[in-house]
Amino acid sequence: MSLTIGDTAPDFQLNDTEGGTWSATGSSATVLVFTCNHCPYALAWHDRIAEVARDYAERGVRVLAINANDAERYPRDSFEAMKDRVGREDWPMPYLHDATQEVARAYDAKVTPDVFVLDGERRLRYRGAPDSDYDDPRAGAVWLREALDAVLRGEEPARAETKPVGCSIKWKS
């Protein structure tokens, strides 16, 4: 069953590449980004999402990147490859591994990237794409930023849902 705006989102416990364990609770707002290493859409939007993580950290927003892709068929999305990537790049957010794909299924995530914004009570406030154009860095993840600004003001985002755009999540067969 897919989540709708206003629903309480499922909690989870996932490990990141540095040995930390994360859940969907404990922040004034939490951004979940289902992403991966090999999808051009996820890569094109990555820097914009990382900027959001940096810009909103002081306001108590936690951004969690989650890779749920089947690493058997897509070795570039393996946990080892995730660790390599975080080691090579400057990541301002933890990179979580959803090895069983249970979290991606619970959120009904479709593509990479697929963005979910939860408020402090874990209610879904935004779901969709970071902004309107993966091809234009100037778009600046503005839809995600607008949603976070609204949540931090205690308001409903004016644009609560957009169509996520990207590569399909690689489900295990």
Next chain:
Amino acid sequence: MVREAISELGLPEIEVHTHEIVTEDDARDAGFIGSPTILIDGADLVPAAAEEQIGLSCRVYRRRDGRISPTPDPDDLREALERAARAEVNR
């Protein structure tokens, strides 16, 4: 994207054939490294890097300005089509 470039360049003599890769077996048989792959006279518009893996996936392209993209740089495509058209004339 390819048809658009052909139209812009006024090269109606260039034919476009599309081939859908549906299964992992299809990918293996075709040596397919991801979608979209554009072959011009049999040659990949952007030759695959050594680490590319065969399979059903999206391809990662890099535009001339360094941006990562799911599609090749339009200028790379236009130039390759023009080269192909010139080669055809010289045959």
